[in-house]
Amino acid sequence: MKPIEEKIVNALTAHGLKIATAESCTGGLISEMITRVSGSSSVIECGVCSYSNDIKMKLLNVQKSTIDEFTEVSEQCAKEMAEGVRLLAGADIGVSTTGYAGPTGGTKENPVGTVYIGISVKGSVFAYKTNFLENGCKDRIEVRKKCAESCLERVLSIISEM
Numbered sequence: 001m002k003p004i005e006e007k008i009v010n011a012l013t014a015h016g017l018k019i020a021t022a023e024s025c026t027g028g029l030i031s032e033m034i035t036r037v038s039g040s041s042s043v044i045e046c047g048v049c050s051y052s053n054d055i056k057m058k059l060l061n062v063q064k065s066t067i068d069e070f071t072e073v074s075e076q077c078a079k080e081m082a083e084g085v086r087l088l089a090g091a092d093i094g095v096s097t098t099g100y101a102g103p104t105g106g107t108k109e110n111p112v113g114t115v116y117i118g119i120s121v122k123g124s125v126f127a128y129k130t131n132f133l134e135n136g137c138k139d140r141i142e143v144r145k146k147c148a149e150s151c152l153e154r155v156l157s158i159i160s161e162m
Helices: 004-015 029-035 053-060 064-070 075-089 140-160
Strands: 019-023 044-049 093-099 114-121 124-131
Touching: 004 029, 004 140, 019 029, 019 075, 029 044, 029 140, 044 053, 044 075, 053 064, 053 075, 064 075, 075 093, 075 114, 075 124, 093 140, 114 140, 124 140
Parallel strands: 019 044, 019 093
Antiparallel strands: 093 114, 114 124
């Protein structure tokens, strides 16, 4: 079976689509996964490691009011990040991750392991919330890896419906 990153590059290529990433908790892992595949230069426009709120706001156009009202770990922020990177890059698909990979951080509403994945595709923006620690991950490394894989699986699903 082909790895998810190879499936993504093949699907993007077949559909003539470009992708861009805005990563907070995954810190560039999604971009790294895509770019490890030969031929990825024809499908990836850019990857932004947007760990700080300043970069989320300045580069991705996340609204300060979004962070103030909902925090940077929220559905709203994930959506704005995905849309922001898609527009910044002029890509067809923008993806984002924001969350608490652990072992520190977290809130009552969003405990450690909680990640929001945002996906923007030509005018539609989606967000998905998952707690990867509650779904079998043991540590920060696994949370980040599973989040990146989950993001790419969701994108692949969306592409297959196009």
